[in-house]
Amino acid sequence: MFLKNFLTHLGRYVIMMRMAFSRPENMSMYYRETLRQMNDIGIGSVMIVGLISIFIGAVTAVQFAYQLDGTLVPTYYIGYIIRDSTIIELAPTITCLVLAGKVGSNIAAEIGGMR
Numbered sequence: 001m002f003l004k005n006f007l008t009h010l011g012r013y014v015i016m017m018r019m020a021f022s023r024p025e026n027m028s029m030y031y032r033e034t035l036r037q038m039n040d041i042g043i044g045s046v047m048i049v050g051l052i053s054i055f056i057g058a059v060t061a062v063q064f065a066y067q068l069d070g071t072l073v074p075t076y077y078i079g080y081i082i083r084d085s086t087i088i089e090l091a092p093t094i095t096c097l098v099l100a101g102k103v104g105s106n107i108a109a110e111i112g113g114m115r
Contacts, residue, residue: 049098057086069081
């Protein structure tokens with residue numbers, strides 16, 4: 001009984017995947033929609049990611065300068081250290097978090113509007 005149900009569901013899944021990945025009837029509609037989604041997800045997110053990155057870099061610089069106040073490290077090294085740590089460590093992480101939130105909410109709103 002279990003094997004029969006498993007094979008039935010597996011067969012239905014394979015048929016669904018074949019239908020999903022078969023050649024679409026109207027390729028130009030899919031091409032335009034793909035370009036629109038690429039624009040919304042990629043180009044549309046550059047401004048918010050840049051703005052959040054500027055604020056995170058500024059806060060990191062202020063905190064780092066506060067921590068190094070009174071030490072023997074010259075203050076002009078703070079910019080170099082913040083630049084390297086922001087580019088190497090924070091930029092990929094923050095970009096992923098911001099894009100996940102923005103793109104996820106956009107896609108959820110788009111699906112919610114499909115009534």
